[in-house]
Amino acid sequence: MKTKGRTQDKVNIVTLGCSKNLVDSEVMLTQLKGNGVDATHEAQEDDANIIIVNTCGFIDNAKQESIDTILQYSEAKDEGAIDKLYVTGCLSHRYKDDLSVEIENVDAWFGTMELPMLLRKFNADYKHELVGDRILTTSNHYAYMKISEGCDRPCSFCAIPLMRGGHKSRPIEELVKEAESLARRGTKELLLIAQDSTYYGLDLYKKRNLAELMARLSDVEGIEWIRLHYAFPTGFPMDVLDVMAERDNICNYLDIPLQHGATDMLKHMRRGITREKTEKLVDTIRQKVPGIALRTTLIVGYPGETEAHHQETLEFVKRTRFDRLGVFTYSHEEQTHAYNFEDDVPEETKQERADSVMELQEGISQELNQAKIDQTLKVLIDRKEGEYFIGRTEHDSPEVDNEVLIPAAEHYLRVGDFANIRITDATEFDLYGIPVA
Numbered sequence: 454m455k456t457k458g459r460t461q462d463k464v465n466i467v468t469l470g471c472s473k474n475l476v477d478s479e480v481m482l483t484q485l486k487g488n489g490v491d492a493t494h495e496a497q498e499d500d501a502n503i504i505i506v507n508t509c510g511f512i513d514n515a516k517q518e519s520i521d522t523i524l525q526y527s528e529a530k531d532e533g534a535i536d537k538l539y540v541t542g543c544l545s546h547r548y549k550d551d552l553s554v555e556i557e558n559v560d561a562w563f564g565t566m567e568l569p570m571l572l573r574k575f576n577a578d579y580k581h582e583l584v585g586d587r588i589l590t591t592s593n594h595y596a597y598m599k600i601s602e603g604c605d606r607p608c609s610f611c612a613i614p615l616m617r618g619g620h621k622s623r624p625i626e627e628l629v630k631e632a633e634s635l636a637r638r639g640t641k642e643l644l645l646i647a648q649d650s651t652y653y654g655l656d657l658y659k660k661r662n663l664a665e666l667m668a669r670l671s672d673v674e675g676i677e678w679i680r681l682h683y684a685f686p687t688g689f690p691m692d693v694l695d696v697m698a699e700r701d702n703i704c705n706y707l708d709i710p711l712q713h714g715a716t717d718m719l720k721h722m723r724r725g726i727t728r729e730k731t732e733k734l735v736d737t738i739r740q741k742v743p744g745i746a747l748r749t750t751l752i753v754g755y756p757g758e759t760e761a762h763h764q765e766t767l768e769f770v771k772r773t774r775f776d777r778l779g780v781f782t783y784s785h786e787e788q789t790h791a792y793n794f795e796d797d798v799p800e801e802t803k804q805e806r807a808d809s810v811m812e813l814q815e816g817i818s819q820e821l822n823q824a825k826i827d828q829t830l831k832v833l834i835d836r837k838e839g840e841y842f843i844g845r846t847e848h849d850s851p852e853v854d855n856e857v858l859i860p861a862a863e864h865y866l867r868v869g870d871f872a873n874i875r876i877t878d879a880t881e882f883d884l885y886g887i888p889v890a
Contacts, residue, residue, distance in 0.1 A: 462536075464492040464575075465501035467526075468590075469519050470509025472646050472682075472852075474542060475590065476599045478507045481541075481568060483588045488577035494590045502536040504529075505571070508544035510616055512784035519544045520552075527558055539563065541571055543616040565617055585631035592835065594869035595642035595678075595851065596635050600628060600666065604648035606685060608712075609723045609790035610755065610783065613648050620649065622657045629669050636675030639869065642833060643676055644850060649685045651693070664692040671700045677871070678833065680850055682708040686734055687725035694741040704847040705745040707738065712752050714769025715762040722755065723790065728769060735773055746848035748777035751810060754803030755783045756794035763806050770813055776821060777854050778814045780807045815881045822855070822879035829889055832857045832874040834866045842866045844874070846884075857884045864888050 464485060468478040478494060485492035493501065504526045508519035519542070529535050537560045545552070546564035553562055563571045569579040589596050603618040604611070632643060645667075647653065654662025663681075670679055679702060681693070686709055697703045713719050716727040726734075739745060751766060770778065782803040785796040832844040835851065841858040844866075849855045857874055859866060864887060866872050874886035 461491055462503050462575075463501045464490055464503045464505060465496050466492065466494045466505045466507060467522060468495065468507045469522060470507075470511060470515055470543065472597045472644070473599055473648070474507055474509060476587075476597050476646070477542070477565070477568075479587050479590055481505070481507070481571070482590070483583050483586065484568065484572055484579060485575065485577060486588065487580050487583045488572065488575065490575050490577060499534075503539070504535050504537070505539045505541060508540060508542035510542070510544035510547050510612065512781065512786070514784075516544055523552075523556055523559065527556055530558055539571060539574065541565075541567070546616045547612070585627060586634050587631065589635075589638075589640070591851070592869060593639040594833065594835075595644060596640045597644045597646050598628065598631065598635075599623070599647060600645050600650060600663075601647040601653050605652065606649055607723045607790070609721065610752065610786065612786040612789050615788055617648060620652050620656060622653050622655070622662075624657060625662070625666050625669055628666060629673065632670050632673045632676060636673055641676065641869070641871075642678040642680065643670060644680045644682060645670075646682045649683065650681060651684045651689050661688070661690040663690055664696045667693065667696050667703060668700070671696070671702055677702050678704050678847060680704045680706050680847075682850065684709045686711060686731055689734060691737070691741070694738060697745075698742050705742055706748070706848055706850070707742075707745060708748045708850065709738075710750040712750070713755070713762075714751070714766035715758075718755055718758055718762050718766075721757060721791075721794075722752075728765070732769075732773065746776040747773075748779075748850070748854065749775050750779045750781060752781050752783050753806040753810065754798040754800075756785075756791055756797055758783075758798055758806075763809075767809065767813060770810060770817070774817050774821070775814070776818075776848060778810070778817075779853065780810045782807050818855075819879075819881040822881065822884060825876045825884060826879055827876065829873050829875045830857070830884075830886075832859075832872050832886075834859075834868050834870055834872060836868055837861055842868075844872070855882055855884060857886055859886055859888065 466478050468475050482494050509515040526538050530538050539561050540559050541563040545562045549562035601622040603620045604614050605620040830846045834842050834844040836843050842861050844857045872888050875889045876884050876886045878885040
C-alpha cells in the first residue's frame with residue numbers, strides 16, 4: 454500500500470507476455486534508474502505508488518490477462534493505494550484508443566516504440582549511453598538478448614507487425630558490447646530472441662547475417678552458452694548450422710516455430726513453405742548438427758482446418774519427433790489476413806486438437822528422456838526450489854523446456870554454476886540426476 458508522507462515516487466514495473474517484453478521492461482528499468490528514479494520490477498513489497506504495466510497483445514488469453522491486470526491496478530488507484538498508473542507494450546500499442554475510453558483512470562497509454570515519451574512522465578531522458586548496460590530481472594547467469602525488433606513476414610494469423618512494426622536489426626557492434634557488459638556481471642548464457650531471428654541483418658547488411666553475429670558473440674569471454682530462438686523456416690540461413698557445429702559455446706538447440714504439419718494450412722497461413730520442404734529442412738539441420746534439440750510450436754484450429762489436416766499434423770509430429778513442442782489454439786486477430794476468413798473451428802474442437810498433439814508429444818518426450826538415463830550431462834543450475842536444485846541442459850531454455858532436478862539434501866550446488874550431472878531417472882518433461890566429478 455501507498456506510504457503516507459512519501460517524499461519520493463517509487464515505481465514498480467509489471468511485465469506480461471513473452472521474453473521480448475521482459476527485455477523491454479529491463480531496458481525501461483535501466484533507463485528509469487539511470488535517471489535517478491526509484492524503480493523496481495515486480496517487487497514483492499507492495500510499496501510503489503506508481504505502476505507501469507507492460508502488456509501483451511499476442512492472443513486472446515494474453516490480452517485478457519493484460520486487461521485484468523490493468524483493471525486490478527485501476528481499482529487500486531480508485532482505492533488510493535497507488536497514485537498513478539501507466540500502461541505500455543503490445544496491447545496498449547494496438548488498442549489504446551479503445552482502452553482509454555473503457556478504462557478512464559489510466560494516466561497515460563504508450564505504444565511499443567514510445568519509451569522516450571514514457572520517460573518524460575518522470576522528467577527523464579532516454580540515455581543512449583545506457584544502451585547495452587541492461588539491468589537484468591532474471592538471475593544474472595542468463596540473459597535474453599533481443600537482436601532485432603519487428604517483423605516483415607506476411608503470416609496470415611499474426612498481429613505482431615501491427616504492434617511491433619517492420620523488421621529492424623540491431624548492429625553487431627552494439628550486441629557484442631551488450632554481451633561483454635553482461636559477461637562482466639556474471640552472465641554465462643545468452644538467449645537470442647527476435648520476432649524472426651533468421652531475418653537478422655538483411656536491413657543493415659543486405660544479407661542474412663545471423664551466422665556472423667553468433668560467431669562474434671561466441672568470441673566474448675565468459676559466455677559459455679548461446680541459445681537461438683524463433684527461427685523462421687523459410688529462407689533459413691544454413692551457415693548458422695556451420696557456426697553452431699563449430700563453436701562449443703553455441704548450444705545444439707534451435708527454436709523453430711513451424712505452425713502446422715499440413716501443406717494446405719501452411720499455404721493459407723502464408724508461411725512460404727510446404728510440409729515436404731519443412732521435413733527436408735529438419736533432416737538437414739539434424740545432419741549438420743548431430744544431437745541438436747529442436748523445439749517447435751504449432752497452431753491448431755486455424756480457419757478451414759479439417760480433421761484430415763489435423764491428422765496430417767499428428768503424423769508430422771510422429772515422424773519428426775521434436776525434442777520440445779508447444780501448441781497454441783488459433784486466435785482470431787483483427788486486422789490480420791486470416792481475420793477475413795470465418796473462425797469456423799469450434800473452441801472445444803480446437804482444445805481437443807491441442808490436447809491430442811500434446812498427448813502425442815508427451816509420449817515422444819518420455820521416450821527421448823528415458824534414453825538419457827545413465828548419461829552425464831552439463832547442467833546450468835538455475836535455482837533451488839523445495840527439496841531440489843533445478844537446472845537445465847544445453848537442450849533446454851528457461852520456462853518452456855525440461856528441467857533437471859538434483860536432491861538438495863544430498864548434494865550441494867551453487868546457483869549460476871555448471872555441474873556434470875548423471876541422469877538417474879526421467880519423466881516426460883523432467884530429468885533427475887546426481888553430480889559426478
